[in-house]
Amino acid sequence: MKTKRNTKYNPDSPSAISVLQDIAVVVFSLAAVLFTALLFYRDVNKTLERSDKIPVATVSYKYKSVQRKFLDRSVWDRPVQYSPVYNGDIIRTAPLSEATINFPDQNVINVGANTMIQIFKPEQKDETDVQVAEGKISVQTTGAAMTVHSNNASVNIEKDSVLHMQKLEAEHDSDSSIDVLRLSVEKGTAELSKIDDGSTNAGAAGSNYSTQGEILTEGTVVNTETFGYEGEMTSDRKTENEGAIRRFVSVISPATGTKILNKSAERKAVSVPFKWYSTFADNSEMIFETSRSRDFSQNVRRVSVTGLKELTVDEGSGTVYWRLYSAEKGPKDVSSDSGKFTVLAATPPVLLEPAPDRRYAYKEVIPVVRFLWKGNEVCSSYLLEAASNPDMKNAVAKQVRSESISLVLPSDGTWYWRLTPIYASEDAANRTPTPISVFYIEKQKNFAPIEQLAPGKIADTAEGKSVTFSWKNVNEVKKYILRVSKTEDMNNPVLERSSDINYYELKNAAKELPNGTYYWAVEGLDKNGERLTSSAASFVKTRDSEVILRSLFPPESYVLADTLCLDTRFTWKTNLQGEQRFQVSATPDFSSPAIDIKAQGSGIEGIMLDRGDYYWRVVLKNEDETFHTPTKKLTIASALPRPELIGVDDSVIVRPDVKTTFAWTAVPLADYYQVKITEPGMDSVPLYENLYITSTEVKMPLQSISEGQYVIHVQAFAAATVTSSRRYSYAANKTFNLNHLRPVELLSPVRGASISGVDAALNPGNLEWSSVAKPVKTRLVLEKVGKKGSIISKSNPAYTEKLPPLDAGTYRWRVTAETEDGFDISSLKDGTFTVLPIPPLKKITVSFPAENQTFDANFFKTNRNIVFRWKRNAEATHYLIKLYSAKKQKIFEREIAANEVSVGGNPDDCSFVFTELAKLSRGTFYVDIRAQRRLNNGILFQEGNASVRYFVIDLPQTRKIETDDAGVLYGR
Known part of the structure; x- marks a missing residue:
């Protein structure tokens, strides 16, 4: 019986073999993926080379890469830099990529x-044919002519010419599908023709259109908009069906990608002239832009060139991108033109060796002359010329890539030399040599004595030190003999050594030359061992104990505050005996020391120096030699700049539970600051003090300080370092009034004030309030008690607001306010005041007539009027006069201006002449006189109480007239 095998996976008991198998599968899969990716990468970036064809050019690229396809292949590859180009190859550039194709004939x-071209260079032809499928190219024919094809147009570019070609797509709204070819000749000549039969129409600079075989000269720009159109030509050489001319602008020079050399030694900006051709109207706005970034996002310089055809821009070193376009169409329209140029810093070489007027001496063999100069990174090579005449005829010339060369010139005498930098982007005709420098090679019968350099008069041989004997080199000397003797005549030398170079190091010199006095000399031998020259005997004293003379403080390049100079001690250390002199000079050669004084011990102080740079040293003289410490530089510095307080006003407001911030400007070199707050006065005790603040602000709680006037002091300090003493600045002082934040204070009218009704109406006055802190949100409200609404409700009022005329009643007012940091400082209580009623004018005093005065017949026999008199009221502007009968029937009323009732003799008396006596009759009457106060507009403002005076008219009573009976009249 067969049993079924259990193949179910049990994760709880995996075997070691299965785990290893899983790991092996994963590793193999990863290896396969990596290997496949590597093959893919190599395939994509593979550069193909051919052995069955001869290269016709080389291609190099910038900013990314180019692609190439052979004529008989269907695969694109990515050539490396300076890869060969074969006959029939297609070259294609990607966006933001550029390529340069160099031909053996220097074309x-x-x-x-975004350009694609195909290059044809058959072996049996000298000229190169280039087919342009799309994009933009620039052709420079230095060695031979070249032909460029595009669609059915052919351009033959003559030798020594520069042509720019751009192929533009046809406009979307055009009926023609033929692309537009734009040509511009920067230099030389070219011939534009048509490949097949038919007419050729091209819009050219200087003429509207040209025919087949048109010669294009320097400065010509052609836009072949209707190229290839089959149709008859009109009398003005335009096709019958031609529409509007395509508008475009084309820069003739400089060519895109041009490298411009800036040969200014001062690295000034170089002037780059632009020249262009445009078919836009002269009044069309044209914009020219330059930028240091390809997308024109940085350092954009924009200028309007409306009506211009030339422009010169000044640019420094680097790559500059430019574009020229119509303001109406924009920079991305096909009518625009763009490109770039690179300014290269090509400073002239500086000749270093031989130095001007240097002399080389020899006896038999002309010495090797080492030429040395400082060049620049742009130069590819240098042409060195040396001649025996200033016209540089028959010169010895060498072209080198380095910045030095050694030459043996053919003869002695006076020699002139110069250097010509060679740049790859510059024609030979434009190369500029350096100024000529001169040197001399002199043949001498006898050499000058050998000049000894080291050691000095004292040679330190302590602790097994070496002593180096050195001297100036002599060209023809092949071997030097060094001799050391105890006597100056150099007899019986104690040491003799030979050397092939111009120095000899005597190791463990104390063993060979123990302490004592010696003389040493050098003899030079030629290649035959014959003596050429020698040196004089030079004195030297050996000492196997170390010579100690070194300065200690201040160290080299030390900065010393001028206020501390007098208290600073200059120290040094020595084990020598002799006279010590302390010297300070403004120049490192100590030609005219500012201080030269004798010093004792190992230090000196009390030195006072003005601000500036100095050099100091200690000189020690003994019987054998003069020693001095190494020269050290010392700077006497002024005080640090004074800090400037920021935002500290004349008044500082202290807010509840908030620290007050004081800030100031940073002081260069300052390490920390000290801040104090004192009362005014020299000896005031600080109310606040912080002696170490590293930031430029401090927050301090000032709630416990009472209001008043205080001074804040801020001073900067620089801590002492190894190279600088401590320094400090002058203190920045600011006097301010300290106030604690309080609610708004209502000043006027004071609470509970009473205001005259007259003043409230005629001169209402102001509402005045104050605030310690300047509020940002305020509102002033004035209300009348018992009346709805507000009389004044104004946002952000001034501290003094004019009141309107007010009538009698009680008023209340308040100010709501808030500070910038959100504190509510509204007035705690409303202000109240009362406007009193307007009182009547003072009752006037009537002086005539007297009370109940009787006017009889005798009075009226002499007076045809009655004159009413009273005393003047100073506040009255008018008077109202009324006459009533005893039955209170008004029989007369008149209002009279105050200036019309004054009596000339006495200004305090007033009178009114009543002439309408017919209105009076026998009986009792009374007069009512009131003072009035009217405003300028005539409105009655204030009226006085009535002054009443009774009087009696006593005239004889008339008899009744009796008449006779007239009877019956006739006719009735």
């Missing part, structure tokens, strides 16, 4: 971005 094609 160059610069290929712009």
Whole structure:
């Protein structure tokens, strides 16, 4: 019986073999993936080379890469830099990529971005044919002519010419599908023709259109908009069906990608002239832009060039991108033109060796002359010329890539030399040599004595030190003999050594030359061992104990505050005996020391120096030699700049539970600051003090300080370091009034004030309030008690607001306010005041007539009027006069201006002449006189109480007239 095998996986008991198998599968899979990716990468970036064809050019690229396809292949590859180009190859550039194709005949094609061309160079032909499928190219024919094709147009570019070609797509709204070819000749000549039969129409600079075989000269720009159109030509050489001319602008020079050399030694900006051709109207706004970034996002310089065809821009070193376009169409329209140029810093070489007027001496063999100069990174090589005449005829010339070369010139005498930098982007005709420098090679019968350099008069041989004997080199000397003797005549030398170079190091010198006095000399031998020259005997004293003379403080390049100079001690250490002198000079050569004084011991102080740079040393003289410490630089510095307080006003407001911030400007070199707050006065005790603040602000609680006037002091300090003493600045002082934050205070009218009704109406006055802190949100409200609404409700009022005329009643007012940091400082209580009623004018005093005065017949026999008199009221502007009968029937009323009732003799008396006596009759009457106060507009403002005076008219009573009976009249 067969049993079924259990194949179910049990994760709880995996075997070791299965785990290893899983790991092996994972590793193998990862290896396969990595290997496949590597093959893919190599395949994508593979550069193909051919052995069955001869290269016709080389291609190099910038900013990304280019692609190439052979004529008989269907695969694109990515050539490396300076890869060969074969006959029939297609070259294609990607966006933001550029390529340069160099031919053996020195012709160059610069290929712009998004461009595809095909190159044909058969072996039996000297000229190169280039087919442009799309994009933009620049052709420079230095060695031979070249032909460029695009669609049915052919351009033959003559030798020594520069042509720019751009192929533009046809406009979307055009009926023609033929692309537009834009040509511009920067230099030389070219011939534009048509490949097949038919007419050729091209819009050219200087003429509207040209026919087949048109010669294009320097400065010509052609836009082949109707190229290839089959149709008859009109009398003005335009096709019958031609529409409007395509508007475009084309820069003739400089060519895109041009490298411009800036040969200014001062690295000034170089002037780059632009020249262009435009078919836009002269009044069309044209914009020219330059930028240091390809997308024109940085350092954009924009200028309007409306009506211009030329422009010069000044640019420093680096790559500059430019574009020229119509303001109406924009920079991305096909009518625009763009490109770039690179300014290269090509400073002239500086000749270093031989130095001007240097002399080389020899006896038999002309010495080797080492030429040395400082060049620049742009230069590819240098042409060195040396001649025996200033006209540089028959010169010895060498072209080198380095910045030095050694030459043996053919003869002695006076020699002139110069250097010509060679740049790859510059024609030979434009190369500029350096100024000529001169040197001399002199043949001498006898050499000058050998000049000894080291050691000095004292040689330190302590602790097994070496002593180096050195001297100036002599060209023809092949071997030097060094001799050391105890006597100056150099007899019986104690040491003799030979050397092939111009120095000899005597190791463990104390063993060979123990302490004592010696003389040493050098003899030079030629290649035959014959003596050429020698040196004089030079004195030297050996000492196997170390010579100690070194300065200690201040160290080199020390900065010393001028206020501390007098208290600073200059120290040194020595084990020598002799006279010590302390010297300070403004120059490192100590030609005219500012201080030269004798010093004792190992230090000196009390030195006072003005601000500036100095050099100091200690000189020690003994019987054998003069020693001095190494020269050290010392700077006497002024005080640090004074800090400037920021935002500290004349008044400082202290808020509840909030620290007050004081800030100031940072002081260069300052390490910390000290802040104090004192009362005014020299000896005031600080109310606040912080002696170490590293930031430029401090927050301090000032709630416990009472209001008043205080001074804040801020001073900067620089801590002492190894190279600088402590320094401090002058203190910045600011006097301010300290106030604690309080609610708004209502000043006027004071609470409970009473205001005259007259003043409230005629001169209402102001509402005045104050605030310690300047509020940001305020509102002033004035209300009348018992009346709805507000009389004044104004946002952000001034501290003094004019009141309107007010009538009698009680008023209340308040100010709500808030500070910038959100504190509510509204007035705690409403202000109240009362406007009193307007009182009547003072009752006037009537002086005539007297009370109950009787006017009889005798009075009226002499007076045809009655004159009413009273005393003047100073506040009255008018008077109202009324006459009543005894039955209170008004029989007369008149209002009279105050200036019309004054009596000339006495200004305090007033009178009114009543002439309408017919209104009076026998009986009792009374007069009512009131003072009035009217405003300028005539409105009655204030009226006085009535002054009443009774009087009696006593006239004889008339008899009744009796008449006779007239009877019956006739006719009745």
